[in-house]
Amino acid sequence: MSQIIHLVLHMFNIIILIYFFLINAFYLLFVILSLVGLYRHREMTKFVSFKEVFRLPLVKPISIIAPAHNEERTIIESVRALLSLEYPVFEVIVVNDGSADRTLGTLIDFFRLKKSRRIFRKVVSHKPVKGIYTSPLYPKLVVVDKVNGRKADALNAGLNISRYPLFCAVDSDSLLEKDALLKMVRPFLEDPEKTVAAGGIIRLVNGCTVKGGQVQEVRLPRNTLARFQVLEYFRAFLGGRIGLSMLKSMLIVSGAFGLFRKDIAIQCGGYRTGTIGEDMDLIVRMRRHLHNMKRPYEIRFIPDPICWTEAPETLKSLSRQRNRWHRGLLDTLLYNKVMLFNPRYGITGLFAMPFYFVFEMLGPFIEVLGYAIFLACVALGLVNTWFAVLFFLVAVVLGTLLSLLSILLEEFSSERYPRLRDILILTLYSLLENILYRQWLTFVRVFAFFDFYKGKEEWGAMQKKGFAQAG
Amino acid sequence: MSLSLVLTAHSLLFLFLFSVCLFGFIVARRLVLERRQARFGRLYGQIEKDVLEAISRLNPDFSLEVARKYRAHPGVLTQALLDFGDIIVGEGRDQLRIIFNHTVKDLCLKRLASRSTAKRLQSVRLFIIFFDPAESAFLFRLLDDKPIIKLAVVNALSRIPSPETLSHIFTAFEKDTGFTVQAYFNVMFTLGNRIEPFVKESLTKPLPVDKRGLLVELIGAIPLRNLSEDVIALARHPDKEIRIRVARTLGKLLIPETSDTLMALAADEAWEVKAQAVKSLGRMKSVEALDLLTRSLYSTFWYIRYNAGYGLAEMGEEGLRRLREVAVQEDDKYARDMSVMVLNDLVFPGEAA
Numbered sequence: 001m002s003q004i005i006h007l008v009l010h011m012f013n014i015i016i017l018i019y020f021f022l023i024n025a026f027y028l029l030f031v032i033l034s035l036v037g038l039y040r041h042r043e044m045t046k047f048v049s050f051k052e053v054f055r056l057p058l059v060k061p062i063s064i065i066a067p068a069h070n071e072e073r074t075i076i077e078s079v080r081a082l083l084s085l086e087y088p089v090f091e092v093i094v095v096n097d098g099s100a101d102r103t104l105g106t107l108i109d110f111f112r113l114k115k116s117r118r119i120f121r122k123v124v125s126h127k128p129v130k131g132i133y134t135s136p137l138y139p140k141l142v143v144v145d146k147v148n149g150r151k152a153d154a155l156n157a158g159l160n161i162s163r164y165p166l167f168c169a170v171d172s173d174s175l176l177e178k179d180a181l182l183k184m185v186r187p188f189l190e191d192p193e194k195t196v197a198a199g200g201i202i203r204l205v206n207g208c209t210v211k212g213g214q215v216q217e218v219r220l221p222r223n224t225l226a227r228f229q230v231l232e233y234f235r236a237f238l239g240g241r242i243g244l245s246m247l248k249s250m251l252i253v254s255g256a257f258g259l260f261r262k263d264i265a266i267q268c269g270g271y272r273t274g275t276i277g278e279d280m281d282l283i284v285r286m287r288r289h290l291h292n293m294k295r296p297y298e299i300r301f302i303p304d305p306i307c308w309t310e311a312p313e314t315l316k317s318l319s320r321q322r323n324r325w326h327r328g329l330l331d332t333l334l335y336n337k338v339m340l341f342n343p344r345y346g347i348t349g350l351f352a353m354p355f356y357f358v359f360e361m362l363g364p365f366i367e368v369l370g371y372a373i374f375l376a377c378v379a380l381g382l383v384n385t386w387f388a389v390l391f392f393l394v395a396v397v398l399g400t401l402l403s404l405l406s407i408l409l410e411e412f413s414s415e416r417y418p419r420l421r422d423i424l425i426l427t428l429y430s431l432l433e434n435i436l437y438r439q440w441l442t443f444v445r446v447f448a449f450f451d452f453y454k455g456k457e458e459w460g461a462m463q464k465k466g467f468a469q470a471g
Numbered sequence: 472m473s474l475s476l477v478l479t480a481h482s483l484l485f486l487f488l489f490s491v492c493l494f495g496f497i498v499a500r501r502l503v504l505e506r507r508q509a510r511f512g513r514l515y516g517q518i519e520k521d522v523l524e525a526i527s528r529l530n531p532d533f534s535l536e537v538a539r540k541y542r543a544h545p546g547v548l549t550q551a552l553l554d555f556g557d558i559i560v561g562e563g564r565d566q567l568r569i570i571f572n573h574t575v576k577d578l579c580l581k582r583l584a585s586r587s588t589a590k591r592l593q594s595v596r597l598f599i600i601f602f603d604p605a606e607s608a609f610l611f612r613l614l615d616d617k618p619i620i621k622l623a624v625v626n627a628l629s630r631i632p633s634p635e636t637l638s639h640i641f642t643a644f645e646k647d648t649g650f651t652v653q654a655y656f657n658v659m660f661t662l663g664n665r666i667e668p669f670v671k672e673s674l675t676k677p678l679p680v681d682k683r684g685l686l687v688e689l690i691g692a693i694p695l696r697n698l699s700e701d702v703i704a705l706a707r708h709p710d711k712e713i714r715i716r717v718a719r720t721l722g723k724l725l726i727p728e729t730s731d732t733l734m735a736l737a738a739d740e741a742w743e744v745k746a747q748a749v750k751s752l753g754r755m756k757s758v759e760a761l762d763l764l765t766r767s768l769y770s771t772f773w774y775i776r777y778n779a780g781y782g783l784a785e786m787g788e789e790g791l792r793r794l795r796e797v798a799v800q801e802d803d804k805y806a807r808d809m810s811v812m813v814l815n816d817l818v819f820p821g822e823a824a
Contacts, residue, residue, distance in 0.1 A: 117815040119808045121773035193681065390479040397486040404493045411497060420501050427494055 009373055009382065016370045023359050024398055027235075030243025031405045037242040038413050041303055060166050060188060061089035062181060062259070065158030067151050068094055068172035072101040074310075076110050078172050081213025083140055087181040092141050093158045094172060098127075098148025107143050111135045118142070118161070124270030126156040151255070152271035152278035159270050162262065169279070171256040174309040175205060175213060183305035184259045187298065194298045196264045196286055199253035200305035201237045203416065204230050206313065215308050218416045220425055223313040228433045230311075231426060234406035238303065238413060245301035249352035251287070251332075253299065255279030257307035264290070264297075275335070276457065277328015284336045284353075291345045303413050319444045326364075326448035327456070333361055364445035371439075396434040403430030511547055518544075518551045525570065526555075526563040534566040538573035545575045549593065556600035568601045576601075583613065591616070595623040602631060614643050621647065629658045632665050641669045645678065656685055660692055667695050674701050684716045691720030699724050703732050714744045722751025730757040737763055746774040753782020753790075761786060765793050768806045776806060780813035 064082055068075055075094070082092045096104045107113060113133035120132075127149035134142055146157050155169055166188060170176060180200060187195040206221035221227055244250040253260075255278060265271075268285045271278045283299060290297045312318040333340075333356060340357055342349035377383045407426055410416070417423060518541055525534045541548045552571055559567060579594035595613065613624045625643055628636040640662075644655045659666055670686050678686075687705060690698045699721070706717050718736045721729045733755070736748035749767045752760035764786070767779035783790035791814075798810035 117811055119812045384473070384476065387473075387476050387479060390476065390483055394479060394483045394486060397483060397490055401486055401490045401493065404490055404497065408493065408497055411500065420498065420505070423497060423501060427497075 005380070006382065009377060009380070012369065012373050013377075016366060016373065019366050020370075020395070023363070024402070026355065026359065027239065027402050028405075031239045031402065031409065033243035033246045034239055034409055035412065037246050038238075038303060038409060042412075059088050059185060060192075061091075061164040062087060062185070063158070063162030063164040063167045063262070064090060064092045064170055064181075065155055065162060065167055066092065066094050066170050066172040067097050067154030067158065068099065068103050069097045069148070069151070069154070070099045070101045070103060071172050072099070072103050072106055074173045075103050075106055077210070077213050078175065079107065079111070079141065081175045082170070083138060084178065084213060085176060085181050086178050087185075089164070090140065090181065091163060093144060093161055094141070095144045095146060095154040095158045097146060097150065097154035104143070104145050108133065111138050111141055111143075113141075113143055116142075120161045122160050123266050124156045124159055126153045126160070126273070129157060129161075132161065149273060150276070152275060152281075153273045155278065156270045156273065159262065159265065165262055166259060167262050167265070168257070168259045169255060170307065171309060174202075174256045174307050175210065175215060176257065177306045177308075178214065180257070180305040180307060181259075184257075184302055186302065187300040188259070188261075191298060194296055195261070196290065196297045196299060197253050197258060197260045197283060198300045198302055199241065199250070199259075200257045200301075200307055201303055202233060202254050202256050202307050202309055204233060204311045205308040206311050208308065210308075218418065220417065220422045221311070221313070224429075225315065225318055226311045226313050227425070227429045228437050229318075231403050231406065231430055231433060233311075234410050235403065237301075238409035239402070239406040241301045242303055242409075244352070245299070247351065248298075248347050249355065250299055250301055251284055251348075251352050251356055252280045253283050253301075254307075256309050257305070260286075272335070275328060275331045276324055277332050280328060281332040281335065284332050284339070284348075287348045288336055288339055288345065291339075291348065306414075315440075322441060322444045323448040323451060326445045327452045329356065329361055330449065330452045333357055364442045365449070367439075367442045368446050396431070399434040399438065400431045403427075403433070511550075514544055514547045515551060518547060522551055522555055522567070522570070525566045526559060529562050529566060531566070531569055534569040535573060538570045541570075542574050545578055549575050549579075549597065553593070553596060553600070556597070564601075571597065571601045592623060599623060599626055611639060614639060625655065625658050629662055632662055637662070637666060637669055641666075641673055644682070645673060645676065656689060656692075659689055663693055664695065666693075667697060670695060671698055671701055674698075674705075680710050680712055684712055687713065687716040687720050691716075691723035694720075694724050696724050696726060699726050699729055703729060706732050706736060711741045711744060714739060714741065715747050718744055718747035718751050722747070722754045725755055727755065727757065730755060730759060733757075734760065734763060737767070742770075742772045742775060745770070746772065746778050749775055749782055750778035753778065753785045756786055758786075758789075761789060761793065764790070765797070768794075768797050768809060769803050776809045780809045784813050784817060 064085075066078065066082060071078070079092065079094055094107065096107070113135045116132045116134040118132045118134070127147040130145045130147065132142060132144050142161060144157055144161055146154065158169075159167060166185070168181065168184070184198055184200050187198050204221065204226060205215060206223060206226040207219040208215045209217040209219070220230065241250055241252070258279065260282070264286055265282065268282065268289045272281050272285070275281045286297075287299070312321050333353065336353070339345045339349045340353045345353070374383070374388070404427065407423060407430070411423075417426075518537075521537045521540065525537050548570075552567060552575065556564065556567055556571075575597070579597050582590040582594040583598075585591050585594075591613075611624075614621055616624070621643060625640050628640055640655075640658065644659070647655070659670075666689075670689060674683065674686055683705075687702060689695070690702055702717055702720050702724070705713055708714055708717070714736060718733060721733050721736075730752065733748045733752050737745050737752065737760075739745050739748065745767075749764060752764060761783075764779045764782045767775050768783070770776050770779065780794065783794050786793075794810045794814055797806050798814055800807060
């Protein structure tokens with residue numbers, strides 16, 4: 001019996017070791033690809049003048065859709081920022097998704113909105129619209145008031161009401177840089193037939209100074225959790241998405257800032273209202289649809305159109321957010337499980353989906369299993385103490401190395417943090433995050449798995465500070 | 472010591488040293504860049520002052536003196552020339568050209584053959600700004616370079632729109648299979664009417680649909696009214712995308728004789744073509760199209776109703792009268808709602824239709 005237990009533990013140890021090496025090898029590969037991608041992008045943008053893009057008569061107009069639910073504190077600043085974007089032709093559609101606070105009232109008062117008799121074509125389904133508001137003072141602004149149906153539902157309403165061939169889904173609590181749309185539209189100009197979606201980079205506004213809907217001064221957040229998240233965003237966007245985009249395997253265009261072709265989104269049935277990971281879900285279904293149609297397509301990540309968003313600063317709201325993200329991931333992967341390891345879906349079926357399935361979805365379980373086996377080995381006296389300590393240190397140093405590489409990517413891409421002190425602090429946090437923070441997040445994601453199977457559909461709202469205080 | 476322990480210890484040591492080196496590199500890079508930037512800023516400030524003085528004095532001797540003074544700093548000077556060259560035109564640019572010719576021009580010529588795309592690109596940009604027609608031979612050679620360089624060259628050539636350079640631009644456009652095809656539109660658009668014979672000739676060649684479509688769009692955007700017959704000839708093109716573009720272009724050319732073609736396109740099998748034709752008829756304010764637009768308000772396709780509604784709104788009093796009629800009828804609530812919306816929208820002046 002004892003021999004069997006030893007054998008089983010040994011087998012699991014090998015599996016976990018293989019997992020450990022594979023996941024880190026992939027992350028390193030992504031970082032290397034990202035370095036190449038960033039270099040190429042920098043070479044390209046040295047020539048491209050975005051003022052020329054502005055003048056280009058073929059630039060397609062964009063409908064910006066911003067769902068808002070209880071955003072009373074930040075909505076005016078966000079909408080003003082959206083209205084002041086530099087782009088030839090665009091409209092801003094704010095969808096008030098049954099807010100319980102004064103989101104709609106604040107908008108009506110500030111922008112002097114009047115109820116319009118505008119009609120729209122209901123090509124994708126959503127909860128009933130109670131009213132559409134426009135303003136003679138702000139002709140680009142349309143506010144839609146509808147019954148609460150959550151973010152995907154609100155985006156669908158916005159899709160129906162939008163008039164233009166491209167739509168940009170943004171979070172109404174996020175701030176876009178003035179030239180973000182001009183930069184984001186570039187792949188749609190370069191290859192208008194193939195490009196169906198593009199994502200930009202998300203950065204954290206916590207700690208920064210915001211004036212007139214624009215980030216004026218970039219600083220690190222003071223809050224420890226937010227600092228950890230700065231590193232996570234670096235890794236996810238600079239290290240992960242550029243690399244995945246180069247492998248044509250990007251499955252997520254962030255819901256906070258993504259540009260899509262409306263006709264393709266509509267062909268896919270719009271956003272799936274039953275999911276809480278609507279951003280990933282739309283991209284995966286777009287890929288599925290286009291593969292089924294045998295249509296060549298591109299989903300691109302552009303590393304310099306920047307969207308600023310507020311990160312949660314308490315354990316409770318962070319765990320809610322990550323729980324929701326993981327439930328969204330589970331839902332999307334399981335809903336589209338037909339694509340997994342399916343050669344019909346090309347690299348998406350053979351690499352992207354399996355990668356997300358094994359390393360993102362099952363990853364937390366494998367990690368927790370690793371901790372459990374370690375404890376079992378300790379209990380059975382099977383642990384070589386030196387090996388355990390050294391292996392733990394290898395994991396910590398490897399984690400730190402990956403974070404340092406993402407800081408390097410940040411330095412190469414934009415050097416947004418002007419003070420050397422910020423880089424030193426981030427380096428310190430890249431070391432610290434490997435102790436307790438990462439393990440805590442792993443457990444949060446494991447609990448999300450159980451919540452998903454219990455059918456939990458709670459969105460997990462986050463307490464917002466508002467941009468003026470987001471530091 | 473077991474093998475696994477030795478391997479782990481070595482891995483740790485390697486990773487640790489690598490991380491320390493990486494950290495050192497990040498910090499050192501930042502410090503070096505900051506120092507370099509400060510030095511660059513100081514020197515740039517001095518150059519900026521002198522270049523501005525050269526531009527305001529318009530004295531070639533002074534410009535030569537500036538060139539001599541900063542010849543030893545080609546990096547900063549190149550950046551300053553790029554920055555000012557983009558915004559200064561006329562006699563001011565002539566002074567900049569003097570500085571360029573006596574400082575970094577030779578270096579740029581060498582860099583046109585550099586292996587670094589960035590260096591080639593920077594040099595091409597300077598040649599674009601300070602273009603001398605006598606040097607176009609250098610640039611023609613670069614038309615076989617990477618797409619981005621090729622585009623930069625095409626941009627440069629567009630500044631001297633001689634028949635020879637225009638021919639090169641169109642040849643590059645026809646041959647280019649890169650992702651920059653769309654960007655040719657920008658270059659050709661700025662050339663205006665003088666590209667008319669080249670567009671006409673290109674349309675006769677067997678081009679892919681996207682390029683042909685781009686040329687059709689170009690005819691409408693400039694606009695090249697003499698080519699309306701060539702556009703009409705494509706109204707029966709088997710590709711729907713081309714027919715859509717034909718309908719859009721005719722709406723921009725605003726030639727009353729083309730309304731028959733648009734009316735025919737309004738009966739196309741593809742609803743997208745119909746919608747575009749209806750929109751163009753509205754823009755043309757074609758009286759013969761009043762009945763067709765009114766009928767289109769009852770279409771089963773939303774976009775056709777939408778374009779017909781706004782098209783009628785552009786037709787003036789008669790169009791508005793018809794919209795009011797449809798707005799009160801009870802037979803088709805979709806047509807009624809669209810008319811109501813259009814009439815309602817007209818209350819807000821300035822709102823994009």
